[in-house]
Amino acid sequence: MTLETAKADTLNAPAPRRGLSDFQIRFLRSRNAMIGSIIVTLVTIVALLAPWITPHDPTKVSIMATWLPPGGEHLLGTDALGRDVLSRLIMGARVSLTVALSVLAITMTFGTLLGMVAAWYRGHVDNVLMRFVDIIFAFPELIIAIIVAAAMGPGTFTVIVALALVWWPGIARMARALVLSLREEPFVEAGIACGTPTWRIMWRHLLPNIVSPMIVRASLGVGMIIMAEATMSFLGIGVQEPYPTWGGMIRDGLPNLRTDPHLALSASVALGITMIGFNLLGDGLRDVLDPKSRGR
Amino acid sequence: MTAPLLKLENISKRFRVGNKELAAVSDVSLDVAAGETLGIVGESGCGKSTLGRMILRLTDPSDGAIVFDGRDITRLSKRAMRPLRRDIQIVFQDPYASLNPRMKVGEIVAEPLVNIGMKRAEIAARVAEVLKVVGLPAESADRYPHAFSGGQRQRIGIARALAVKPRLIVCDEAVSALDVSVQAQVLTLLRDIQRETGVTFVFISHNLGVVRFLCHRIAVLYLGRVVEIGTEAQLFETPQHPYTQALLSAIPEAGAGRRGRIPVPSGEIPNPINRRRVARFTCAVRVFRTNAAAKYPRLPQIRTDRPWRATFPGRMRKARIEHRKTKE
């Protein structure tokens, strides 16, 4: 999940200074970004409209219509409780995205804030915070997720908390690195010199200048969080019934891979495509926003 | 004579670098009168920027006091400092880095105005006004800094500093990043502004020529201490300190004056971290080393209002000779 961290950290250090139009041109030229954004847009639309476009109620149990093969009324068949697989896939997109975006919102907010505060005040604040980050980094993230899940009991909220706990340090570290270099910039000093309060310096001077590398990080992050959520669901400590999740569907489907491959496969494909979409978009955005990789 | 607007009293700034200590500014005392332009010159690394930053309280002095308008501001908290920021502004060296690329020019210039709680409508009017003062069209306010040239950007920086009608503006190498022709325009602008508004300038530069154009009085900073201070005329006509002389010789027109060529120190400036490493330009260092008691002698109060650092002429001469040798 954090395999991308190093890359994002090393590549996005300096704050890019470019206008929007420039950005749009390069975005449109980037094949990755285009394919990625098309997939992501589709998945997002499906997730947003999920309650209205599912052909059946995704939680409706039909005990006499279990294990139906794909085709006919149920385009992708039914599962062990006779629930419509296609409807569950569509709802699953909504759940996955909800979790991923919640985690992103939380970690981006707190991670950025803490990283900025650490870099801004330095000294003890920074030391304490960064030692804390080091310690969280010293644990493999799944261990943390498992402990949190065990402590709080499985559920959507638990997944969000566990993933947020695992994710914020990376964000904080990145924000800190960006702000550390940024705070030496004269325009920040100019702000201080003309009496701008700290909060406004953060809001007006620091934040806008770290936004684009953070966005790249976020778009790569969504994919990784979706994968992490699926892994947690797969291990049985993720989002719980009656909410359908792709990871949970794969787990429930695996034991029946030979008799009913459509269960595990449909969710795997949905998950895979979504992951590819977010990864391509993230890559593309990085190419577009990162000054170092320009012209490539 | 009225009380000076800004008074620096025995200001020092030391940085810790590993186990060693770097004395960036040592025991500097300066007065700046209202409406005056004080130049601070010295080579890069001599501590002049640190001095400027201390006046703005962007860096806290290790020792000494900063008195602004009769009020000691050395230990004021950030919060307590804020209202005073209205009176002291700064123009930075780098016209590219000193403007936030994510803010429109109007927002940049408005920033200090927002900070003093000015109403929105008044802000817009004032922004337009200062943009006009610095010679930029009013439409500039809606554009981002990257759309402007270096000289224009520096005008934006000046406009920002002017916006709140400060009493003191510290110009930290304000023109050194600009082309010579643009430099002249900006300097003229600054002079005109002073004439109109009566603002006080502390003008920090490594370029004596630039300083000479603008400043009433000039302080020469070497290795963190003021080695000589005097009016523009005094300093350029009769430099007392060998370092001043050396500096002057670096300017073709000044150096070609009456004194003839003065050997220009070349090579690296002595490393203020570790004085033992001083290799070439050893004169001042020798003095410090050989006379521990007079290690940091005070500037003698000379009636002419022109203090200069007491040195030991005999040794100084010797140093100069040594320097020649090394050069040959």
Place this chain on the structure above:
Amino acid sequence: MPIDLKKALGATALATAILAGAGSAMAADLRVNIAADPSMIDPITYSELIAGQVISNMYESFTAIDADGQVIPALAESWEPLEGNLGFRFKLREGVKFHSGREFTAEDVKFSFEELLRPGNKAGLNAPYLDVVVGADAMKDGSADTLSGVTVVDDYTVEVAFTRPDVLFPIYPIYLFDSGIVEEAGPEWYNKVSAGTGAFKFENWSRGQKVELAAHADYWGGAPAIDGVEFAVIPSPETAMAMFETGDLDVMVVDGPSMRRVLGNPELKERAITAARAQVRYLAMNSDLYEPFKDKRVREAVCRSLDQDAMIAGLYSGAAKPLYGQVTEGVAGYNPDLPKIEYDPEKAKALLAEAGYPNGDGLPPIKLSTTEPNKNQHLYFASQLQEILNMPVDVELVERGTHLKSINSGQTPFFAWGWSAGYPDGLYFLSQLWYSDSPYNRGWKNAEFDALIDKASMTADNKERYAIYHEAEGMLMDDWGTCPLPVSTLMATVRDGVSGVAIQPSA
């Protein structure tokens, strides 16, 4: 190669044991899957089902259960009650050899009981059976070093005295072991050797991978036809299935999702052997924790909303039996005449309205709690109750340990669970789950029912006792104290060339 069915291996009702006098033409060791690593392999600390599957092949009790679920004498050849039913005199089997080669005698019985009660021995499931023995309390609190209630009459006769009657004591699966073992293998012998009389002895345990047992050549019932058993730890049924198909398992205990695969594949189905589980399943409705359950009509409405036949078809692929009482078929005291509970949504709705909750109006929200493996069932219950009764019910998944603690301390209002027979007698289910003073009472209490259970434990005559069971069970069902639920079938598949494998009708 013909293999004789020589002897039932698994001997206790607690285990999902494979009854095998099994042999194989190819492999010397019979390879069987178990779903998790056992937590222990010794008879003292023995406290969980997976361990029981292994341990039951190494250790034996006074009695055993045959392939039909009937109690048969094992280490005791016969027994008779002491006066007033306050104990038993056991006549032990002669010529029984421990794995060490020593002979089994009455001293070993006394030793085994004492070890189970000795403080600091972390005794597991078997220790509570000894609570009725005279002197057990003194042993447990450390004030006595020997168990005064056990008298060694001679090498093959032992008397056990009780503080109150307990007619079922001889069928309790208390594993008896070798009194010489501590001297031979030291006080920490538990995980190193086995000290039983069973057909197999302990050989090796690679934690998380497998437990290997070797044939006990001197077994009193005759040496097994195979050289040993390897219990491979395979948590995933899918993996187990794959390994069976590639010939890496001789016998596969079929679990959950694999059942469909086996039943749907003619080749596999042909190899499958099945047995009923000695287990009851029930839906607990605790009226102390959910006010509406105080009304019998609400409880009946819940039970009538669940369709056992549909569950068997939809959830168990047919491999389950409906249950209409709280004693399973095959367990002593089963009542075949209990009426079928009809699935009747209309009546359920009417009953709920009668109880004052028309269309579920006024029902407070409630959670239906369970663990991951029972998820699907509960989702079905919840959907039925929502749909038919409009009951505001949600499924809550809880970690197993937490769930057990909660249900066993009476803090979970609504859940379905199973209860496997600790010993093969209907009294086990009735007294453990529905007796008021039982630590495991599931939220239905009735003084008359309790009196009947008390009476039964003192009634030595089987027929008479079974009649009491029927009366008590009828009382429970008439009051809709619980909704019985289908019990899935035990199933295993057997590889070509392996014969003589049977499953014991137990948990």
Place this chain on the structure above:
Amino acid sequence: MLHYATRRLLGLTLVWAVALIVTFFAVRAVPGDPIMVMLSDHAGDAALEARLRADYGLDRPLPVQFLAYIGDVLNGTFGLSYRYVGSTVIDVIRDGMTITPLLALSALFIAVPLGLFFGVFAAVRAGSWADTGIILLLVTFISIPSFALAALLVWMLSLKLALLPVAGWGSPAQLVLPVTVLVVGPMAVIARLTRTYMLEVLDRDFVRTARAKGVRENRVIWRHALGNTMVPIVTSIGLIFGGLLSGAFVVETVFNIPGLGRIAIDSVLARDYPVTMSIVLLFTVFYSLINLCVDLIYAWLDPRIRFDEASA
């Protein structure tokens, strides 16, 4: 350098100490009770419960339990397992302690050269269809969940083609599938990093100079360019190793391998505190040691980095 290494080790000990404290209390904050799990369906027997609780010292105050645990760690037994009655933790995890690092390290040693190769291959042909193809493949590899990949491989290679054993541990053949599943993701990550850095390096002056001097293209790529690419890649290996350790959880579960990952999940669910804590500690130690090695290798690869000053 030596000074740096010692100081880093001291720092690590601090992290381990904190890890010890944090895990001890975090795991105990978890609801659920090991004694209840030991009692299983027979929970509710108060006397038995009290006895077990006393035997395991769980009735003592937390600080006392903590001190006892530290003592057990120091004497190398890591205390008694709750789940395996009468066994020490070290007995439970001894096999896993070699299995999981073996899995992770073999995956690492395969993933790195493969990743480098594909990365360089794609970089050299940047913009071509081969490059695009490789990139798409790499993104797919990064995107495919390991459990899905595992299922697919088992289905194909073990069930359909009967080439490899389905699961288990012990023979080299049983190593193939799990290691393959573990390799795919990190390999793709390394390949992508390599491609990115390679493109950057190929653009630099010294490479052009080398080319201009007539150095053969292969040598330019493999010696001049790749050597410089290695430095940033090495830094990411620590993280990749962390990913591999996490991947072990899934792979060990799917392939029924008795490694630390599976033991960890089992022990969390069984509330086997001593085992859970010890595995968390071990993972932390492995992970931090690898990161230390990475930093040292990094220093060795790039002589410009002077640690003693950098940390001032």
